[in-house]
Amino acid sequence: xxxxxxxxxxxxxxxxxxxxxxxxxxxxxxxxxxxxxxxxxxxxxxxxxxxxxxxxxxxxxxxxxxxxxxxxxxxxxxxxxxxxxxxxxxxxxxxxxxxxxxxxxxxxxxxxxxxxxxxxxxxxxxxxxxxxxxxxxxxxxxxxxxxxxxxxxxxxxxxxxxxxxxxxxxxxxxxxxxxxxxxxxxxxxx
Numbered sequence: 001x002x003x004x005x006x007x008x009x010x011x012x013x014x015x016x017x018x019x020x021x022x023x024x025x026x027x028x029x030x031x032x033x034x035x036x037x038x039x040x041x042x043x044x045x046x047x048x049x050x051x052x053x054x055x056x057x058x059x060x061x062x063x064x065x066x067x068x069x070x071x072x073x074x075x076x077x078x079x080x081x082x083x084x085x086x087x088x089x090x091x092x093x094x095x096x097x098x099x100x101x102x103x104x105x106x107x108x109x110x111x112x113x114x115x116x117x118x119x120x121x122x123x124x125x126x127x128x129x130x131x132x133x134x135x136x137x138x139x140x141x142x143x144x145x146x147x148x149x150x151x152x153x154x155x156x157x158x159x160x161x162x163x164x165x166x167x168x169x170x171x172x173x174x175x176x177x178x179x180x181x182x183x184x185x186x187x188x189x190x
Contacts, residue, residue, distance in 0.1 A: 030107075034106050037081050038106065041104055044103070044104065045080060046163070047083055049073075050074075051071065051187045052187070053069065053070050054068075054186040055067070055089070055091060055184070056184045058180070058182055068090050068092070070096060071087070073085070083101070084099070085098075085102070086099055095118070096118065096119065098117030098118070100113060100114065110127045111128040122143070124142075124143045125142075126139040126140060126154070126156060127140065127141065134159060135160050136157050137158045138156070138158075139155070140155050154173075155172075155179065156168060156169070156170050157171075163189070164189040165188055166186075167187070168185040170182050170183040
């Protein structure tokens with residue numbers, strides 16, 4: 001009887017062990033796929049380098065834009081997983097500095113980005129998808145409106161025009177649900 005019990009126990013251990021090994025193998029494959037930069041990361045890498053930027057900002061619908069200029073340095077970080085951007089320049093008569101991180105989440109199949117600058121103390125987080133027709137990344141998120149203390153919906157359209165130029169448009173959702181273009185940045189590779 002001990003022999004039969006030992007044999008059954010050994011069979012159960014083998015069956016369970018094979019299942020655990022299969023789960024571990026699938027888990028390992030999932031982690032490798034999650035952490036490995038792919039073709040979409042190459043799109044992000046195409047932005048590496050130094051850029052001159054022309055910024056137009058609208059304070060209210062129908063207003064004239066406030067124009068400013070600056071520069072942006074982009075570099076891929078963490079072995080090609082994220083693009084880090086560092087902006088400097090003048091905006092509305094003040095020194096402006098901002099940092100952004102953008103990546104592509106292989107598991108969720110979306111772009112993820114964060115933004116901070118010296119014009120506030122909060123952080124903007126956005127998620128987006130690639131639009132092949134527009135050759136653009138379209139992202140949405142929320143940003144605090146310090147005048148109301150409430151979050152406002154924001155949308156960013158980032159177009160790759162060619163190897164030497166990019167265009168970013170930023171919109172906020174107005175109370176009537178229409179989109180108001182608040183900012184446009186034209187990028188020219190140095």
